[in-house]
Each structure stands twice: as C-alpha cells, then as structure tokens.
Amino acid sequence: MRIAMIGTGYVGLVSGACFSEFGVSVTCVDKDAGKIERLLRGDIPIYEPGLDQLVAGNAAAGRLSFTTDLTAAIAGADAVFIAVGTPSRRGDGHADLSYVFAAAAEIGAALAELPAQRTVIVTKSTVPVGTGRQVGQILRKALPGGAFDVASNPEFLREGSAIQDFMRPDRVVIGTGSEHAREVLGALYRPLYLLETPMVFTAIETAELIKYAANAFLATKITFINEVADLCEAVGADVQDVARGIGLDGRIGRKFLHAGPGFGGSCFPKDCQALVRTAEEAGAPLSIVDTVLKVNDVRKRQMAERIAAACGGSVAGKTLAVLGLTFKPNTDDMRDSPSLSILPPLRAAGATIRAFDPEGTAEAEKLMPDLEYCIDAYEAMQGADALVLITEWNEFRGLDLGRVRELLRTPVVVDLRNIYKPEEMAKAGLVYHSIGRPSGAPPKRPTELRAIA
Numbered sequence: 001m002r003i004a005m006i007g008t009g010y011v012g013l014v015s016g017a018c019f020s021e022f023g024v025s026v027t028c029v030d031k032d033a034g035k036i037e038r039l040l041r042g043d044i045p046i047y048e049p050g051l052d053q054l055v056a057g058n059a060a061a062g063r064l065s066f067t068t069d070l071t072a073a074i075a076g077a078d079a080v081f082i083a084v085g086t087p088s089r090r091g092d093g094h095a096d097l098s099y100v101f102a103a104a105a106e107i108g109a110a111l112a113e114l115p116a117q118r119t120v121i122v123t124k125s126t127v128p129v130g131t132g133r134q135v136g137q138i139l140r141k142a143l144p145g146g147a148f149d150v151a152s153n154p155e156f157l158r159e160g161s162a163i164q165d166f167m168r169p170d171r172v173v174i175g176t177g178s179e180h181a182r183e184v185l186g187a188l189y190r191p192l193y194l195l196e197t198p199m200v201f202t203a204i205e206t207a208e209l210i211k212y213a214a215n216a217f218l219a220t221k222i223t224f225i226n227e228v229a230d231l232c233e234a235v236g237a238d239v240q241d242v243a244r245g246i247g248l249d250g251r252i253g254r255k256f257l258h259a260g261p262g263f264g265g266s267c268f269p270k271d272c273q274a275l276v277r278t279a280e281e282a283g284a285p286l287s288i289v290d291t292v293l294k295v296n297d298v299r300k301r302q303m304a305e306r307i308a309a310a311c312g313g314s315v316a317g318k319t320l321a322v323l324g325l326t327f328k329p330n331t332d333d334m335r336d337s338p339s340l341s342i343l344p345p346l347r348a349a350g351a352t353i354r355a356f357d358p359e360g361t362a363e364a365e366k367l368m369p370d371l372e373y374c375i376d377a378y379e380a381m382q383g384a385d386a387l388v389l390i391t392e393w394n395e396f397r398g399l400d401l402g403r404v405r406e407l408l409r410t411p412v413v414v415d416l417r418n419i420y421k422p423e424e425m426a427k428a429g430l431v432y433h434s435i436g437r438p439s440g441a442p443p444k445r446p447t448e449l450r451a452i453a
C-alpha cells in the first residue's frame, strides 16, 4: 500500500515512520522546506526517543521518503493523511482550521491534476466536530464527481513515548461512512489486529468528538488531583497516598493522578478550549471542562507565588536554579509548557534564572531569551538561592543530594513533580517543598508515635 502524510511534525513524522515500519510505502510532505531538507539529510527536526533510528531504517529500506511536492506524493496513494497543526485561533479559543482546510484544498487541486485514482482522505489532526464534513465539501468542489472518500482517524500518541503509543495503541478510532475507507484503513492498521488492538469504527463526527472527549477527561483528572493536593496541604494529608488509594480502584485507574504544576503542552489546553467553544455553540455547554481550564490557568500562575514563598516571600535579587522547561520529559516541545507561565513572573519579580533542560533549551531560548541556560543540572545550581524542579526528566530523579546541598547557597528545593521523598531531602539537609505532601521537616510528633498512629 502507498500513503502520503501531509504535515511532518510530532504526529505526521511519527505516524509516517511507524506506517513505513508496518511495510507501507510512505511519503511525508511538509511545506516547510527547511524541515524536509533536514529530513532528507537524516537529521530529525524534533526530539522523540527512537525516532532517528526508525526514520533512518525505513528511509534506507526505501519505504519512507520526504518531499515538499504534494502532487508527487499523493500520485498513486491509497490514502492521504492530513496531520497539520490545529492551534488555538487567536482571540476566541476555537481550533484554527486554516492549515487543515488549506491542506484539503491542495490535495483536491493535486488530485484534479492526476489521472483518476480512488483516494481516501483521512484527517489525523485533532479537529472539531463537523470538520471532516467540511473537508469533504472542499474536495468535492475541487473534484466534482471525483473518486474520493473521507475519514477521521484521530491520533492518541503522547510525545515522549510516541512510537510505542503508535505501535501498541490502546485503541484505533476510525470514523467514516464509506466501506472503501473502512477497508483501506483496516488494511493499513492490519499489523495491530495481530496484537488484538481494539478498533472503534464509527461515524466521522463521533470519531472527531472521541479525541476531544479523551483529552478533556484526562485534563480533568489531572486538575482534580491538583485540587485534592491543595486540600491535602491544608489538612496535612499526603496526595500521593490519596492518589494511590483511589487509583487502585479499577473504576478510577492510577494514571494521570500525579499532582503537579498544572497541565500544559501542545494538546490539552488548546483542545479543551476548542471543545468548550464547540459545546457552547451547540447549545450543550461543558461547564466542567470550562472550569478545568480556569482552575489550571490559575494553578500555573500560583506556582510562581509558591516558589517565591519558599524563598522567604520574595525572589528579588535571588538566583533560582530551574531544572526542566519542556511540558513533559522526553520531548523538546515547549508549546504551552507550565515553565512559560511560571518563570516570566519570577524574572519580572527580580529573580535571575539559571535553567537546564536536557532537550528543550533551543526552543526555550526562543521563548524566554532572558534566562541563563546551563549545560547541566549542577552548573545551574552553582550559588543558587533555591532549586526548582519543573519537569521530571529521569536524569533529575537521581541527583547527588550531597552535591546539591554543597552547590546551593541556601538549601531550598521546590519540587513541583514530587520526584523526591521528603524524608531523604530532610536527611540531606535540604528544606524541601513539594506538592500536596507534608514537608520534609522533621515530624512534630516523635516518630515512634507516628508509626503507631
């Protein structure tokens, strides 16, 4: 089979490379000539673990190629996937569909030039309900009477574990009213049938909504545990034990119950916003999701205040060592990262920020040029008044605490991801602040009494 993937970003490049690994002949298209030039040189424009080998192997095998020429890419393709960005539209929070519609128009124009072929046009981008239908209208205008089918195949991969997520997904969702599209997409995903991956075949509108409902639910789960963490702090409970205690209930599940600085990233904030707008316009408002967005925005801003409080109430003239800038570990993606809400107010309040991120520095420098970027975690800590952990990269989980204590001018650690145990931090002589847990300060009651209680 042959496919074209329009848009070679986090989703398009990973999906294209994974389909080629399934044995499909894939041409990835991007209008960003610089990106395609890098890919042709074997240079991967994003950081995603394992992607370089996957791309190199399949390109060498002749199954994966890159071009800016959309017409050449879709000639003879059984399916064309649209995997372009759908950012928030400035001002109103709706999804900006201009890239999707432009891609659909370009596909229509290219198909009109090519000898007749039957092609399935699949939207992989996250798009609001009704977009698939509009894509169909755009194509019909370009190809009156042409042989094409439309489908929705939302993507659920997570940056940082994208290849594993694509190769072993919890489910594949395919929305279409066309039997031919169902057959083509079923054949493309056939390798997953062997793993007994559930396939959800449904209508286009339902597939489009599944993606938004999934992201909004996950964002709600995070926000729920974040509010519970605040309650834990107020009443002296431990949010990690609460999360475990509720998460072991199969109806709730343990994932996405990690208290932290609030969700960010390239999907949850914009997708929740777009869903809220869609629901409002449909006259069926989703007030839970609306509240989740508001609570999350406030939370991210409050993190700066929390850091200032840990520094004695003010960061003016102080130096903060910050570890982790990307919205999650194992990616270089800075889109809507919590660090972007937390660090600028601290800079404005007079803090000097010495930051380190294993992969995100190049992107972060563009967005926060007035931070000092360090080459490793320990360099950032040198002479700092506090250490702030924002993103839980693995390499921050095993810091040499003795060295941390020596390097910091004042031994204050603010851990927004709860990656350390309060007891071990107290033992290392560090004043430890985390989220929703009793502090690392020695217990008020004798430990033997605590053990009995």
Ligand SMILES: NC(=O)c1ccc[n+]([C@@H]2O[C@H](COP(=O)([O-])OP(=O)(O)OC[C@H]3O[C@@H](n4cnc5c(N)ncnc54)[C@H](O)[C@@H]3O)[C@@H](O)[C@H]2O)c1
Pocket: 006, 007, 008, 009, 010, 011, 012, 029, 030, 031, 032, 035, 083, 084, 085, 086, 099, 102, 103, 106, 124, 125, 126, 127, 155, 156, 157, 158, 159, 266, 267
């Ligand atoms: N990033 C994620 O983790 C993730 C996960 C699931 C779903 N999604 C959804 O997938 C979609 C893509 O997200 P992304 O993170 O890969 O975006 P991205 O910004 O990384 O990549 C989009 C790419 O599309 C290219 N492009 C735009 N218009 C084009 C056109 N007409 N022709 C060719 N190329 C074009 C851009 O140059 C860019 O390289 C979005 O709708 C997003 O919500 C993203």
